[in-house]
Amino acid sequence: MNEYPPSRNFKSDNVPPVCEAIMDAINAANVGSAPSYGLDDFTHSLQAAASDVFEREVAIFPVTTGTAANALALSQFVPPYGAVYCHEMAHIVTDECGAPEFFTGGGKLIGFAGADGKIRPEQLTNAVALAQDMGVHHVKPAALSLTQATEWGTVYELAEVSALADAAKRHDLPVHMDGARFANALAHLGCTAAEATWKRGIDVLSLGATKNGAMCAEAVVFFDRSQARDFERRRKQAGHLWSKLRYVSAQLLAYFKDGLWLDNARHANAMASRLAGGLQTLAGAALLQRVDANEVFVALPEPLVAALESQGFGFYRWPMNSSSTGVPIRLVTSYATSQTSIDELLAAAYGAGRGSGEAS
C-alpha cells in the first residue's frame, strides 16, 4: 500500500506526514479539559490570529477537508437555483463528487475553458449576459469561484484577480477563492494575505493547510463578518463542527505562527521550480504549464516515464491536451520534499534519458 518511499513520492502534497511544528502543537493542546464545539481557548485565539494575518476582522471557521470548506462557503451565497461560475477543471467541478451541488441543494457549476487553468473576465461577463437573456428559465448567477493556485499549478496575478472580481461585482456576484494551495500562491506572489484576497475583491476564502503540512486543517474565512451569518449552523448541519475543535484550531495557530505556512510553501515552490528546471533540459521534454507554485506538469518521452516508474518514483500520468509527443505527467512537491529527492529524480531521469536517448 505505502508503495512509494517517501523520498520518491511526488503523487500529491497530501501524502507527506504532518510537519513537526504542527504535530507539536497538537500534542501541546492535549492537556486538561476544554470546552467543546469551538468554545475553547485555541479556537478563540484563532479568530485573533487570522484577523492579524489578514489585517482585518475576519470570521474564520475551521473544518477538516477542502471539499467541506469549498462546499460550505459556496452554500452561504448560492441558492438551489443559483449558478457558480468557475474553471471547467476546478476541483469543485471534477473532484468533489458533486459536493457544491449537494450543499447548495441543487446549484449548478458552470465551467469555463482556459488552457492555463485561469478564467477570463469576458467569459464571466458573457455567461451572465446569457443568463439574463434567458431569465427565469436559467439558473441565476450567484457566485464566482477562483482557484488560487490553479489546478494547473499557475497563479493568478493580482491584477487578474482584480479584473475578475470587478467583473463579478458589476453583477453583484460574491467571489470565492478556493485556496487549497493558497500559501503556495502567496509565496509566489510575495504580497500580503490581505492584498491577495479582500483587497482584490475576494469575499470568502477556503484556506487550506492540510496540503502544506497540517493533519486536517482547512478553514472558511469571511472577510466581511456580516456575511458569515448563520454559517456556524451550516457547518453543524453538515457534520463539520468538531466537539474537540481545539485540535484543529491548534493546527491553524501553529500554521500561522512565525510564518510557518509561508516557509513551508516557499520550500515546496522552490523544489517544484528546481524540479521543472531540471526536467525541461531533458531531450524530448516539454514543460506544459508555468511552474508558479508546487506542481509540475511536464511531457516526457514514454520510455523515460516508464523508467522513472520502474525505479519507484511516484507521480500521475495526467490527461492533458498538449502538442508534445511525450506523455504528460504531474509531479507535486511539498514542505517535506528534500532537495536530495529532487536531485535523485533528476539523476534517474538523466540516466534513463541517456539509456533511451537515441530512441526518444
Next chain:
Amino acid sequence: MNEYPPSRNFKSDNVPPVCEAIMDAINAANVGSAPSYGLDDFTHSLQAAASDVFEREVAIFPVTTGTAANALALSQFVPPYGAVYCHEMAHIVTDECGAPEFFTGGGKLIGFAGADGKIRPEQLTNAVALAQDMGVHHVKPAALSLTQATEWGTVYELAEVSALADAAKRHDLPVHMDGARFANALAHLGCTAAEATWKRGIDVLSLGATKNGAMCAEAVVFFDRSQARDFERRRKQAGHLWSKLRYVSAQLLAYFKDGLWLDNARHANAMASRLAGGLQTLAGAALLQRVDANEVFVALPEPLVAALESQGFGFYRWPMNSSSTGVPIRLVTSYATSQTSIDELLAAAYGAGRGSGEAS
C-alpha cells in the same frame, strides 16, 4: 474559557483530552508518506480489525463527528420522502441541527415519547400502520433509529433491541443504532459487540470513539457489506473523506487494540455508578434515571446545586420532567474521570448538604 479544572468538569465526555494510547497511535502514524483518501495501510488494517471485533466481515467508514456518522448512515437508507422513527429526544432530533433531514434531502424524523429514553415496539408498529393508512400523502416508513446508550444514560437490554428490530423487520425497515456511547453500553451489557448489534438485528452502527478517549474518531459500520454500496461517494460528497485518513484510522485501531475501548468505557461507567451512589444518599436528592452507562441525571436541592456551581464543579442544569422538587442536573463521567474527583464532588456535596441541610 477553559473555566473548569479538569478534575471538576462533569459537563460532557467530550471535554477531556485524548487518552494516551490513542495519542501515541496518532504520533506513531506520523511517519513517512502514505497514500491518501483511505488507501493507506492503517485504513486497510482497520477493516480487518473491525471485522474481528464484530465477528463478521463488516464495512467500516471512518468519519470525524457523530453527526456525520448518523446523518450519512441514515441517508444510505432513507429517501427524501422517507421517515425515520426514533425517540423524540434522540440526538438526531434535537442536537444535530437538522443534519439527517439535510443529508436525506428532506427526510422526516418522527419521534416517540419514552420517559427512560427508550422507545417501544408498539410505538413503531402504530406509526407504521398510520403511515400505511395515509398512503402517498404521508412520508414512507424508511428506518428505525435506536440510541445505545440512550440520551438518558440508560441502556436497552438485548431483548429490547431484538423486539424493536423484529418490529422493524416486519415492515422491512432497516435498523440504525446511534452508538455515540456504544462502548459504554457494551460495557454495561457485558456481551460481545456482535451480540449487541447484528445478532440482534442492527443493520448499521454509528460507532463513537471521540467521547471515549479519541480525538476525532467515529465510524459508520455496515454489517452487510452489500448495503454499503456507493457509501464512499456519500462520504466524499459530504466532505467527510479525509485526504490524510490514516490519522483517523490509527485512532480506531488503537481504540480496538487490547480492549482499550471497553477499558475506557468500564471506567467511565464505574465512575458514574460511584457518583450516583453517593449523590442519592444526599438529603433531598432523587435519581431521575437508571445509571447504566456514564451519565447521571439527578435532582438536587437548589442550594446544593448552587453550592456545587460556586465551588467550580461543571455540569448542566438539565430540563426534565420530574416529580422531584429538586433541580435536575446532568453529570457525565469519562475515561479520564478519576475516583478522586468523584470523591471530591461528593465531599463537597455532603458539605454543602450539611450546611443547607435544614433548609432542604
Next chain:
Amino acid sequence: MNEYPPSRNFKSDNVPPVCEAIMDAINAANVGSAPSYGLDDFTHSLQAAASDVFEREVAIFPVTTGTAANALALSQFVPPYGAVYCHEMAHIVTDECGAPEFFTGGGKLIGFAGADGKIRPEQLTNAVALAQDMGVHHVKPAALSLTQATEWGTVYELAEVSALADAAKRHDLPVHMDGARFANALAHLGCTAAEATWKRGIDVLSLGATKNGAMCAEAVVFFDRSQARDFERRRKQAGHLWSKLRYVSAQLLAYFKDGLWLDNARHANAMASRLAGGLQTLAGAALLQRVDANEVFVALPEPLVAALESQGFGFYRWPMNSSSTGVPIRLVTSYATSQTSIDELLAAAYGAGRGSGEAS
C-alpha cells in the same frame, strides 16, 4: 371507482367538479395565441385583481397544488437548518409527504398539540426559547405556519392570529398562512381579506381555490413584494411554472370576480352548519369540534355510521381522541353540496338512528 353518487359524497371538498363560472372562464381563455410562462394578459391582470382584493400591492404566483403553494412559500423563508413551527396535525406535517422538508433542503417542522387545531403563542415562545438555549446544535427558528381554517374545521379569530403573529415577530419570524380553505375562514370571519392577513401580521399566504370550485388554482401571495425576490425561480426550478399559465390565472380571476370565492365558501359553510345542527340532535351523537367552516367532525354510534356507509354516503372514519363512545367521522361540504343532499343524509341518519336507537 367513482363509487359515491355526487349528492352523497362528503369525503372531501376536492371531489366535486369545477364550478360553472370557473369552467366558463377556462373556456373563454382558450382563444388565440398567448405569451407563455406567465407573460400573458390573464396573469398580468391577476396581479391587479389580487392587489385589489387584498387592498395592497401584492405579488401573487399561481401554482396548481396546495402542497406546492405551501412548500414553495416556506422555502422562501426557511433555510436547510431552519425550523417551521406549526400545529402537529397541520397538512404540511402529515399530508404533504415531506414536501416542506424537501423544498427547504432539510428544514424541520416542529408541531405543537392543540385539541381544536389551533396553536397558542406560548407554545411558540417556549419553543423559540428552547432553540435559543441549545444554540448551534438545534435548528434555527425560521417561520411560523398557521392553517386557516384549521385541519379541524375551526377558524382562528382575528385576535388569535394577531397574538400568534406578534409572538412570531418578537423573534423576527415570518408568518405563513396555509389558506387551502382561506375563503371558508374569511366567510366565517366576515372581515376583509386584508384584515384576515397582512393587517394581522401574515407575510405570505397559500391561497387555495381548488377545494372551493376551481380546477387547479392555488397561489402564493406575498404581502411585501420585496419578500418575493427570486420566487419565480423557485417556482420554475420546482417545475411549477406552467407554459400555458393563462389557464390557471383565468381561474383565479373568475374566483375573485364578483365575490364568487366568498359566495362558494359561504354556501359550503352553511351546508356544514346545517349538517352539524342536524347530526348533533341524534341520540348518541357528539360534535367533536366547532363547525366554523365546511368540515364536520362528529362521533356517531357505530351502527349508525355503518348504516350510512351501507346506504352509499361517502365520508371518512377519522382517527381522533374523543371522550365519546361513538365512532369519529369527518364530513366535508363544498360549494356544490346541495341542501337536498344534506337533508337526505340527515333523513337517512334519523332513519338509521330509529332503527338502532335502542342499541345506541
Next chain:
Amino acid sequence: MNEYPPSRNFKSDNVPPVCEAIMDAINAANVGSAPSYGLDDFTHSLQAAASDVFEREVAIFPVTTGTAANALALSQFVPPYGAVYCHEMAHIVTDECGAPEFFTGGGKLIGFAGADGKIRPEQLTNAVALAQDMGVHHVKPAALSLTQATEWGTVYELAEVSALADAAKRHDLPVHMDGARFANALAHLGCTAAEATWKRGIDVLSLGATKNGAMCAEAVVFFDRSQARDFERRRKQAGHLWSKLRYVSAQLLAYFKDGLWLDNARHANAMASRLAGGLQTLAGAALLQRVDANEVFVALPEPLVAALESQGFGFYRWPMNSSSTGVPIRLVTSYATSQTSIDELLAAAYGAGRGSGEAS
C-alpha cells in the same frame, strides 16, 4: 402583451390555445364528483390507454409541466452523487433553472457538444471511462438523457437511439428520453411508439402533450413498472400530485384517442417543412439544421429579419454558431399553424427579399 396575432406567432408551440378535442374532453370530465388524487376513472383508464399505445404494461404518471416530468423521472434513477449525461444544450441543462439538480438533491448534468443537437455513443463511453478513472472523487455515472426531437428540431434515427442506449447499458446506465416533442419525432420516424422507446432501450419517457395541443398534460412513462417503485411519493412530495387529477388524465386520454397526437404532430411537422422549403429559396437564406420535426432554424439577411419583425411576425433571434452571414432565427410550428399563415409569412419574406434583394 398578447402582441402577436395568432396567425403570425411562430415563437413557440406553447403559445396556441388548447385543441378542440382536448378542450372537449376537459369539459366532458367536469361532471359529478370523482375520487381525488388519481383514484378516478380517467386516471385508471389512462393506464390501459398508455399500455395500449406502447404495447406493453407501462406505469404512467401525469404531471403538468415538462420540467416536472424530466426532473422527477431523473430523480428516480440519479442519486445526489450521480451524473446525468446529455447534450450540452438540452432543455434540462439550459432551460429548467436547475430542476434536475434540485430534484436529485445535488446531481450533476454533464453535457456533450453536438452541432445537430445529437450526442454520440463515444462521447458517453469516454465520459464514463473518465469517471471510472477518477473514482470516488467524481460523480457516479447514473443516467443518459436523450431529447427526442432534439432542441435543434432534428430527430434521432432509431439506429442512433439504439447505439446510444447500448452504450449506456454497457455501463448499467438507465436511459431517459425527454419527449417534450415526442409526437413530432414519432410522426417523423413513422414507427410505433414502442419501436421508438423501449424496443430501443429507453427506460423512462417524459411524454409531452402541452406543446402539441393540450392545456397542461405531460407524463412520466416507465416501461418497466418495477422501476416506478415509490415514484408516486416523489410526485406527491414535489407538489405534482393534483387532487383533481381527472382533468389531466382526460387530456391524455383524448390525446391518444384516434391518433390525435400523431395527427397534430404530423400537421405541425408538415407546416415546418413547408416553411423551411419556402425560406431556403430566399436569397441569402441558409437552413441551419435539418427540419425533421416542427422547428425551423434558418439564417436570413438582417434586413429581411427586421422586415418580418416589423410586420408583426413573432419568432426568436436565436444564438447559434453558423458560417452564414445572416441572422439565425427560430420559427416553431404547431398543430394550430395554418397553411395560410405559412404562406403569408413566405409572401412577406419574398416581398421583403425583393425590396432588400439587391442589398443582401
